[in-house]
Amino acid sequence: MSDSPNLAALEPSRVTVPKQLPDSLAERISSDQLQGIAEAPRNQRIKLLASALGLDEPKTLAALAAATGLDIASNLEADPDSLGLLPARLVHDYQLVPIRLADANSVAPSSKLPPSDPEPATHSSPLHLATAWIPDDVMADWIRTFTPRPLIWHLGVPEKIHHLILQHFGVGSGSLEDGDETYVAPETIAQAESDVDADAAVVRFVTDVISQAVADEATDIHFEPQENQLTIRYRVDGILVQVPVPENLRRFQDAIISRLKIMAKLNISEKRLPQDGRINFRAGATVLDIRVATAPTIYAESVSLRLLNQKKEAYSMDRLGMSPSEQEQINHVLDYPHGIILVTGPTGSGKSTSLNAFLRKINSTDLRIITVEDPIEYEVPGVNQIQIRSEIGLTFANALRSILRQDPDVIMVGEIRDRDTADIAIRASLTGHLVFSTLHTNDAPGAITRLIDMGIEPFLVASAIELVIAQRLVRRLCHDCSRPEPIAAIKLKDTMAILGLDESEANGVTQLQSPVGCDRCRGTGYRGRIGLFEILKPTDELHDLILKRESTRTLAQCARANGMSTLGQSGWAKVKTGLTTLDEVLRVVTVVEK
8 A cells, every 4th residue: 555644745746647758757768769658558658668668666766756746656455345336357458457555544453453444435525546557638537527525646666556457457448348438448439440450349358368368378268157157367488367357248258158169260050069279469569379279068168278379489598497507418419410319398397498498498499499399489590390280181290201301410300199100100210310299198117108008119219319307387486575484393304205305305494485476466465487307318228117117106217326316306406496385296296296
């Protein structure tokens, strides 16, 4: 909440609407930068101004507040009594939210007295509004058409204001708003004549949902019809998060599902069978290739969207979270002229991202690199990438056979799904090609037994495999709000046992970094993800065990005896350095280690 103690302490400049960007800041940036800020969405202007000034966002917000005479509302809390005053569309367009301020005369939190009910707002009581950017006269005039209350403006962290809007109004609520049509969004006026269809409520809503998923860096969107509501969930950093939606969303359920099917070029009249399709979607500078899958459920069709960013920023091995020793092991094998490197793990564990990092590491003009993928998640300059099309017979195996006649030096196969693909990939690695591929196994030794179970001769597996990397993704602690907290010795002891680690590795550890939650991480305590890695380099002893068709457990014991670090050890190393938490490591490792 704002630091302002009471209304009497507010200066008149905080009540009136200031002009646009003050000269004291405007003169420090170029006219092009000023124009770019003016044309950008309101919740992105602080970020652009920060970049132009060469400051971080908190300092930029403080400078803007000092220059305009507005205060910065911290610990924002929406005012439930005032939320219904303004149309959701106006709130979304101008990125503002009514807030409640702390009353300096209220009972202290330590008091045993129960809090009194707040007095209802009257026409004369001020309306406190937090905004992501400097308010202007047009904005104030629109608000005054819906309420006669005096306006008091506050600046706020754009991410927090946007989060409050979504929390209390729902994603896309402005698009599906009922009732008062007095307010018409500025962009609606501009598009009214040129693009009538784009003004349709359901079209706008679907666009808002996908655009918000892009902003939240979600990998999947799930539209799930229930008995009395349509639930929407995003998968963010590997975790499903329910999305706040407008109260009237159930009314538009059928139209929303039909809209998604039309975008994916599916048969909207067929509701009994699953269907698959694709959507090409553009959100600002982001171009998405969206894979759409429908499934009939008891209430209506459930629709799942997998978001693939065609221009997604590539990851280096450093950014993946690999330690220097892990990078050294991998780089040594990447210099080999032939052999096969396998990356294993469950769906969504970052296998394709790791393979892409390896390809970029070795990519050069003197190597011919060809990939076979489904789907192509990253574009790699200078690399020949082939998209699988099973419906016309272009499978992994068929594409791989064709690639071998294309004079490749390096081959990347998106996934080994069957014996034919495995056999061709193994034999290609034995005939002078460096091959990268992925498998779905729980750990690195399991990849070896999986290939043998597919029907590949053990001597071929032992001769071809140069490296197997098992990996998981855990959420990375937010560096803005994480803090150290004591950890009980008994809990640490139990955790080490679950991870299969020696108790001595936790000697001297009395506290670990813990998630807190802030505006920057949307209150979760985590931002982004980091990898855990288990790297297996076959030795002579392991070679002999492979030829004997030994079990995965026996291979794993041999590998550990020869120095292989497990996923648990990799996770513990990242916990100790404050990159993630024990709970995150246990979430992704122990489920498959039992």
